[in-house]
Amino acid sequence: MKAAYHYSPDFLHIAVVGSSGGGKSSFINAVRGLSNNDPIAAPTGIVETTDAVTRYTDPCQDSKIFWYDVPGAGTPNMPDWQYFNNLGLYIFDCIIVLIDNRFSDSDLAILQACEQFTNIEVFIVRSKSDQHINNMVLDRMPRGFDPFHADDESRSRFQQVKSEIRREFIDKTYQNVQTNLESNNIPPKRVYIVCKDAVHAIWNNSPSPMAIDEEELQNDVAEYVRRRLHRNVQN
Ligand SMILES: Nc1nc2c(ncn2[C@@H]2O[C@H](COP(=O)(O)OP(=O)(O)OP(=O)(O)O)[C@@H](O)[C@H]2O)c(=O)[nH]1
Numbered sequence: 001m002k003a004a005y006h007y008s009p010d011f012l013h014i015a016v017v018g019s020s021g022g023g024k025s026s027f028i029n030a031v032r033g034l035s036n037n038d039p040i041a042a043p044t045g046i047v048e049t050t051d052a053v054t055r056y057t058d059p060c061q062d063s064k065i066f067w068y069d070v071p072g073a074g075t076p077n078m079p080d081w082q083y084f085n086n087l088g089l090y091i092f093d094c095i096i097v098l099i100d101n102r103f104s105d106s107d108l109a110i111l112q113a114c115e116q117f118t119n120i121e122v123f124i125v126r127s128k129s130d131q132h133i134n135n136m137v138l139d140r141m142p143r144g145f146d147p148f149h150a151d152d153e154s155r156s157r158f159q160q161v162k163s164e165i166r167r168e169f170i171d172k173t174y175q176n177v178q179t180n181l182e183s184n185n186i187p188p189k190r191v192y193i194v195c196k197d198a199v200h201a202i203w204n205n206s207p208s209p210m211a212i213d214e215e216e217l218q219n220d221v222a223e224y225v226r227r228r229l230h231r232n233v234q235n
């Protein structure tokens with residue numbers, strides 16, 4: 001598997017994994033500073049899109065990271081229990097598990113498999129926060145509400161609802177992931193809530209109003225990379 005994925009001991013290999021359609025390819029594009037419609041971006045879409053593990057370079061100068069886009073779990077092509085072993089995920093130095101709408105059996109199967117490999121660094125990331133917050137806000141507003149054609153009073157109500165929903169979404173997401181980890185005997189772990197546009201915005205040095213944990217995730221991954229490379233040099 002290491003040979004198949006061109007594993008190089010001088011580099012760190014970060015795989016982005018998770019349920020089909022969870023936003024894995026979009027996340028890799030965003031961390032590489034690309035929009036989904038960029039000609040060199042990883043293909044994305046609303047139907048099952050990534051069908052083979054694909055390696056992408058990191059655009060930072062002298063970077064020692066390779067990003068790996070991985071097909072989605074939990075499809076007829078890739079049942080949960082086969083996913084980790086069949087794709088050889090055990091060779092990666094770091095795995096980013098992208099969780100979409102709900103904590104799924106696929107997410108659980110991946111995290112349980114990761115537990116067997118203590119040398120793999122795992123980050124749990126909740127994707128598409130913008131989409132989920134927007135859906136919840138629109139559900140709470142009167143039917144047919146259109147923020148672009150609303151009067152001042154409705155717009156201010158909209159902003160207030162949005163900020164309440166955002167707080168509720170953040171709290172419930174943190175709580176829900178911890179509850180799922182605990183009930184499946186997986187040690188507690190930080191979850192980072194992100195959306196692709198806010199990850200991409202970090203690249204342009206223009207923080208997004210939608211940002212939640214994107215910057216912390218970037219800093220924590222960078223810190224992990226520094227630590228691991230330092231350890232490699234010492235060994
Ligand atoms: N609103 C919103 N949409 C997103 C986000 N991330 C991904 N999407 C959309 O979700 C859909 C699926 O995204 P992909 O990146 O192709 O998902 P994937 O996990 O790589 O899919 P597979 O390779 O098929 O498993 C696309 O239409 C993306 O534009 C996000 O953060 N916010």
Ligand SMILES: [Mg+2]
Pocket residue numbers: 024025026043044049050069070071
């Ligand atoms: Mg994909």
